[in-house]
Amino acid sequence: MTQDEALFLKDYDPSAYERPSVAVDLVLMSVIDGAPAALLVRRDEHPHAGRWALPGGFVRIDEALDDAARRILGQKAHMGDAYVEQLYSFGAVDRDPRMRVISVAYFALLPADRFAAALKADRGLTLTRIAVDWPGETGGPVAAMGEDGPLPLAFDHGDILGLAMLRLRGKIDYSPVGFALLPDRFTLRALQDVHEAILGVPLNKPAFRRRMLDKGWLEATGERETGSSFRPAELFRFKPRTA
Amino acid sequence: MTQDEALFLKDYDPSAYERPSVAVDLVLMSVIDGAPAALLVRRDEHPHAGRWALPGGFVRIDEALDDAARRILGQKAHMGDAYVEQLYSFGAVDRDPRMRVISVAYFALLPADRFAAALKADRGLTLTRIAVDWPGETGGPVAAMGEDGPLPLAFDHGDILGLAMLRLRGKIDYSPVGFALLPDRFTLRALQDVHEAILGVPLNKPAFRRRMLDKGWLEATGERETGSSFRPAELFRFKPRTA
DNA sequence: GCAATAGTGTCTGTCAGACAATATAGG
DNA sequence: CCTATATTGTCTGACAGACACTATTGC
Numbered sequence: 001m002t003q004d005e006a007l008f009l010k011d012y013d014p015s016a017y018e019r020p021s022v023a024v025d026l027v028l029m030s031v032i033d034g035a036p037a038a039l040l041v042r043r044d045e046h047p048h049a050g051r052w053a054l055p056g057g058f059v060r061i062d063e064a065l066d067d068a069a070r071r072i073l074g075q076k077a078h079m080g081d082a083y084v085e086q087l088y089s090f091g092a093v094d095r096d097p098r099m100r101v102i103s104v105a106y107f108a109l110l111p112a113d114r115f116a117a118a119l120k121a122d123r124g125l126t127l128t129r130i131a132v133d134w135p136g137e138t139g140g141p142v143a144a145m146g147e148d149g150p151l152p153l154a155f156d157h158g159d160i161l162g163l164a165m166l167r168l169r170g171k172i173d174y175s176p177v178g179f180a181l182l183p184d185r186f187t188l189r190a191l192q193d194v195h196e197a198i199l200g201v202p203l204n205k206p207a208f209r210r211r212m213l214d215k216g217w218l219e220a221t222g223e224r225e226t227g228s229s230f231r232p233a234e235l236f237r238f239k240p241r242t243a
Numbered sequence: 244m245t246q247d248e249a250l251f252l253k254d255y256d257p258s259a260y261e262r263p264s265v266a267v268d269l270v271l272m273s274v275i276d277g278a279p280a281a282l283l284v285r286r287d288e289h290p291h292a293g294r295w296a297l298p299g300g301f302v303r304i305d306e307a308l309d310d311a312a313r314r315i316l317g318q319k320a321h322m323g324d325a326y327v328e329q330l331y332s333f334g335a336v337d338r339d340p341r342m343r344v345i346s347v348a349y350f351a352l353l354p355a356d357r358f359a360a361a362l363k364a365d366r367g368l369t370l371t372r373i374a375v376d377w378p379g380e381t382g383g384p385v386a387a388m389g390e391d392g393p394l395p396l397a398f399d400h401g402d403i404l405g406l407a408m409l410r411l412r413g414k415i416d417y418s419p420v421g422f423a424l425l426p427d428r429f430t431l432r433a434l435q436d437v438h439e440a441i442l443g444v445p446l447n448k449p450a451f452r453r454r455m456l457d458k459g460w461l462e463a464t465g466e467r468e469t470g471s472s473f474r475p476a477e478l479f480r481f482k483p484r485t486a
Numbered sequence: 487g488c489a490a491t492a493g494t495g496t497c498t499g500t501c502a503g504a505c506a507a508t509a510t511a512g513g
Numbered sequence: 514c515c516t517a518t519a520t521t522g523t524c525t526g527a528c529a530g531a532c533a534c535t536a537t538t539g540c
Contacts, residue, residue, distance in 0.1 A: 065334025091311075448520090452520075
């Protein structure tokens with residue numbers, strides 16, 4: 001930094017304009033029993049008390065956006081590391097009636113067992129199945145299904161959830177994000193189940209197997225699944241490097 | 244809104260936390276003479292005085308993010324309507340040395356003649372060719388080429404420019420964004436030139452023609468281009484509805 | 487051996503790339 | 514007719530879907 005720049009910095013007045021609050025909202029996604037699922041929190045306070053919302057929080061003044069997402073993943077969702085990706089920023093003026101809040105939405109992909117652990121650790125979290133009226137290229141509205149039908153969502157969180165599903169559907173067959181929804185070792189059938197749940201269509205087994213193996217993302221472990229009363233499938237692992 | 248909610252709103256204190264500034268930065272893109280191009284502004288003030296930056300500005304407290312992008316498109320880039328899409332939000336803590344600024348980046352796609360008009364209207368704008376070290380699936384770094392080599396970019400605007408190119412490259416062959424880079428009527432050769440510039444690779448002419456016509460995005464006008472000393476190509480138009 | 491699923495071989499339709507043939511404007 | 518490019522036809526290789534076949538485990 002030059003001396004001029006240092007002088008300029010000293011005199012700069014950052015309080016000239018009224019500033020919005022910036023929040024991060026997290027779409028926690030998994031595939032459970034062959035269907036896409038998400039974790040929501042029930043709002044106890046106004047606004048939208050009684051509705052369900054994405055876990056979220058305000059970005060601190062000295063905290064990067066990505067760091068805020070990971071902090072909320074730990075604090076609000078009781079998760080350790082996970083695949084986290086920025087989704088979109090929502091900035092309608094009236095999306096929060098309290099005040100101007102711009103929300104940077106992220107989504108996190110987690111294996112089903114991590115969902116179970118988080119639900120046990122925090123009773124405030126609710127598991128919902130995501131229902132999408134697929135197939136339809138545009139990826140229409142989604143619904144978070146509770147025990148007694150669709151849950152009412154707070155703010156614009158329904159839009160965020162829908163966009164997250166759309167993004168995931170768009171990425172899953174040309175990027176290795178699907179592996180983040182499975183445990184370390186998994187069978188090709190389990191991987192196919194995940195893809196079918198996300199895409200909402202049944203897939204051809206031999207073609208799926210060929211495609212996955214050709215991409216070079218998979219590494220055979222030589223191990224077999226246990227507990228089946230029929231021929232056990234081989235367990236594969238995600239190969240991190242394209243080598 | 245219930246009475247409870249109204250009461251709650253009244254008592255809510257929005258000034259509890261220090262808030263970041265939120266800005267919108269615009270990547271104005273076109274294809275000129277067979278190469279991707281962008282419009283930049285030269286910074287006169289600190290920080291990064293003398294470097295080139297994306298046109299941008301702060302989001303007003305009562306202005307939606309998308310509206311801010313369109314306002315800046317008009318005010319700073321002297322453009323009317325255009326294809327505008329949100330790109331990504333950049334939120335590193337130290338990306339602006341003055342203060343905490345979170346930038347929501349947008350990109351706009353414009354036909355080459357609109358670029359020329361904007362350059363005439365505002366002498367502060369600079370036209371740069373975008374050089375990308377392609378082909379390479381990951382889409383390496385980009386450089387904004389001036390008369391005498393690469394221009395130094397301010398803040399993290401090089402990252403933003405690179406991500407914009409990557410996004411455009413990823414979308415162009417499965418979405419109709421390419422038409423936004425051309426005038427109302429255009430030849431298939433011009434469309435192919437745009438695709439080749441964005442993708443950085445030569446394309447097969449018959450295959451390109453077939454693919455485009457099969458997608459149903461194009462409408463033949465029956466008119467022909469003029470001014471060529473050889474067989475004139477038919478002019479096509481973008482068909483808005485998939486009908 | 488039986489049941490049930492894992493894993494493989496093969497055919498076929500679709501589609502993009504390659505390449506060549508035909509069409510048409512100005513001169 | 515000549516030049517240069519538009520436009521079309523055809524062949525071919527890559528690849529996904531369909532479907533049937535073989536393999537392997539527990540019982």
